[in-house]
Amino acid sequence: MFDSQFMALPGITPQEYSYLQTATNGLTEQQxxxxxxxxxGKRKNPSDMLLFAIIGFFVPGLQRFIIGQIGMGILYFLTLGLCYIGTIIDLVNHKELAFEHNQRMVFESLQMVRMGNFS
Incomplete structure (x- = not known):
């Protein structure tokens, strides 16, 4: 339905595009x-997550704090990114981290649109 608007999001992946199409099915154009x-305003670009994961070698847990996983961020900070192994895994899985975060943000945004009167 209003597909071209999704393409304006920087760094959108085909997986995220498909998820957005499914999630917004049934909404009006204004919604x-x-x-x-x-x-x-809430989503994270996968390339930004890659940058945060690289910076995570110097500031352990930064990538986890940025996506709202405070407990994991503290754990990474206190254990130096689980001896850098967790940071390396996050570096490899940066696209999945971004997509999981973006899925939560889709749900939150949809709740705001459906509950609010944004006419």
Whole structure:
């Protein structure tokens, strides 16, 4: 339905694009615009997650703090990224970290659009 609007998101992956299409099915055009306005401020670009994971070698847990996983961020910080093994795994899985975070943000954004009166 209003597919071209999703392509304006920087670094959108085909998996995220498909998820957004499914999640916004049944919304009006105005609701989709409002959703995109809210969601674009909350989502994380996979290339940004790669950068945060690299910086995580110097500031352990940074990538986890940024995506809202405070407990894991503290654990990584206190254990130096689980002796850097966890940081390396996050570096390899940066796209999955971003997608999982973005899935949660889609849900939050949809709840805001459906509950709020953004006319």
């Amino acid at each position: 989709v615009r409002t959703f995109l306005m809210i969601y674009s």
